[in-house]
Amino acid sequence: MTRTTPANDSAAEPTNRRALRSQARGEQSRLLALSLPAFILVGTLVLLPMGWLFWLSVYGSDGFTLENYTRLLHPAYKETLITTFELAFLVTGLCILLGYPLSYVASQLSPRWASLVMLCVLFPFWTSLLVRTYAWLVLLQRRGVINTWLMDMGLIDTPLKLVHNFTGTTIGMVHIMLPFLVLPLYASMKTIDFDLMKAASNLGASPTRAFWEIYVPLTLPGLGAGVILVFVLSLGFYVTPALLGGGRVMMWAMQIERSMAVYGDWGAASALGVVLLVMTLGILWLLGRLTGAFAGAGGR
């Protein structure tokens, strides 16, 4: 009845086009129906608790309060926050330094050797985090394997302090985080067409220049994905710093646990959670802007 404008005059359209369109619509609604459970899951299991978390952090027994946030101005919290980000950045940086060459070599090897290398990367991935952490303790401690070797070889007189401090925590975390960087990076390196490098040489670029200007930018989406994974996971680390930090390395996640388990203070714990979430999102956004990798990684 209202079909007076030509644009809405579906009768003018060819039949197959109409059919295609209704098919597309059907498909869209089916997809929506299929993803509905996931939406509900995310909504109830992520968004709802997060809203509740935020609510807890600002609403105490006496009504609205910022007490949970002002408490965080204490130097000890600042110290924890610095330690947390310091570790996360350091671990991410070391993972790039170790993971990039490793992924590169693996991507250049024949399939058989490549799968062997990847197996070595993945193997620790399948071992319990706790076991790997304790293994580092055995290697790094005062009378551990490494110190014993170094002393037997006469390289050092007194044992190095490799564990129960920041150093030990970093070593343990890099080991655990490395696969998270290598896997996406390797995947993106495998898809790079090497003819592009040849073309670059053909046009007069030195191998170094071709690498930096052609190869590296092409790996950025994979690298970005890996960096984000490693960085975000590192921010929330708990077990490794607790076991290898000697009680000295206090991460934000440990502070959250203590707020709940020791002090029974859900408001303080929530505030800690909210602060970490906001800072993480902020840094991710910044990283995304700086490298463009976030968009690249997300766009695929």
Add this chain to the structure above:
Amino acid sequence: MVLKRRMIQATAIAALLSGGAAPVYAQDSLTVASWGGAYQEAQRKAWFDVVEEELGIKMIEDTTSGPADVRVQVASGSPTWDLVQQGNYSCAILEKEGNVEPLDPAILEIPGIPDSMKSDGWIGNLVYGAVLAYSDEAYPDEKPDSWDDFWDTEKFPGPRSMRRHPVYNLEAALLADGVPVEDLYPLDVDRAMKKLEEIKDDVAVWWSSGAQSAQVLQDGEVDMAMVWNGRAQSIADEGAPVSITFDQQIVLSDCWVVPKGAKNKDLAMKAIEIMSRPEVQARIALFINYGPANEDAFDTGVIPEDVAKGLPSHPDNAAKGFVLNSEYWADNLDKLVQDFDFFIQE
């Protein structure tokens, strides 16, 4: 509202049951929560089996990780646990918060358990000591035997380990600083912290679990540590060159509480009464390196003399140390834990 109604129902049922001829035997199970592991296995063999036998009931076991569990259960309105093991100041804290049932007066009248190990709402059952443990390899000649020695890094060089927690550390620091035992409480926190500052750099590991404290001693990661005696004893028994001294030991007792509103409250009281008797108390020492809270247990002849000598609550050893003031810690724990956290991180 629902909670209230449920409580009324529960009370009504309880009243009905206790009105019966044999109230205690009307229910046939009791849920007990303790620390799990070897500790709880020892309690099972030493105590739970005896209770089951005598009352003709079944003791269902669960594990707890601290007072927060009890708070949550009581807040829920219907605790599933009838009897819970806690650390001594946790018992005092839970009592202050009103989360426990007052104990049957008959339990508190059982002779042999010192006043420092019981209150209206809790009673000690198992005694351990925070002791100085050291490596025999690191100190082959002169042995450390006081907290003063622990602090003396010139006479006894080598890395230390302490608990990542203020309890015992503040006491040890004050003793090392020359405060007599009888003047310890209330603790001079500033003085203690200052003393702790002196040794901070020599503490290689601030341990957070008993297992960790034993592991750093066993692996030689540290040469001296303040640990729970049972942990050091068990690695020494396994052959590690580690010794402990009971000199200036800080004695603590873990204790029973009955969560407020526990369904089988009466049965729980009955069980506590049985487990507090000297002859039952004594049995614990046969299964683990911890001592009975009831001093009379040492006169029952149940504990072999050589085992008794290694227990913190053996009269000879108990005389060398002092009992931790759980009331003090119940009042000050929260603040001091926070202060101590900040102290470590600075």
